[in-house]
Amino acid sequence: SQKIEQNSEALNIQEGKTATLTCNYTNYSPAYLQWYRQDPGRGPVFLLLIRENEKEKRKERLKVTFDTTLKQSLFHITASQPADSATYLCALLNSGYSTLTFGKGTMLLVSP
């Protein structure tokens, strides 16, 4: 069966450290993978997109890697801040389909 797996346990880190979140998938052939941020009581907000033929993407303090052999994407936030505390969702578009499928998300808590 198709699965998108993200760590269900919250990730607790200290301010200034690098947060690394994992997204693993099985039985998908994603055309691309996206990362979203969701705050409590709000809708998800798009952060980054990485295509199947790209290894790495960066945007300010954010970095995403995509390994189609391992079927894994890593999402990094460098120099993390308490304001980065949120739930981060990965989502992928399976080749030939027209709708995004989301993982359950990982909550990140950055303490001062």
Next chain:
Amino acid sequence: NAGVMQNPRHLVRRRGQEARLRCSPMKGHSHVYWYRQLPEEGLKFMVYLQKENIIDESGMPKERFSAEFPKEGPSILRIQQVVRGDSAAYFCASSPLRQGADGANVLTFGAGSRLTVL
């Protein structure tokens, strides 16, 4: 640009009543997606619509749920004869192009409508 507007933000219904959730996409966006989010669960795709067309409803329950996106006006997600299990946050998202049409498209989400069934 007001973004994706959803209303009501909160809706309380008794079992057996009907719930209607509305979504106005971002200006210039003609593709609308509805997702449902249960506590401790991820976003689950329900339906994808373009103006006057349902493109993909593979995530919609077979009974009691329907969706439309008329030529004029917002998209509507309708739940008839609600049950307690329908309590959830319902998110609408829009995009200017079909996902995957150019290989790179993202969703803009609304703030969600939270349905509570008593």
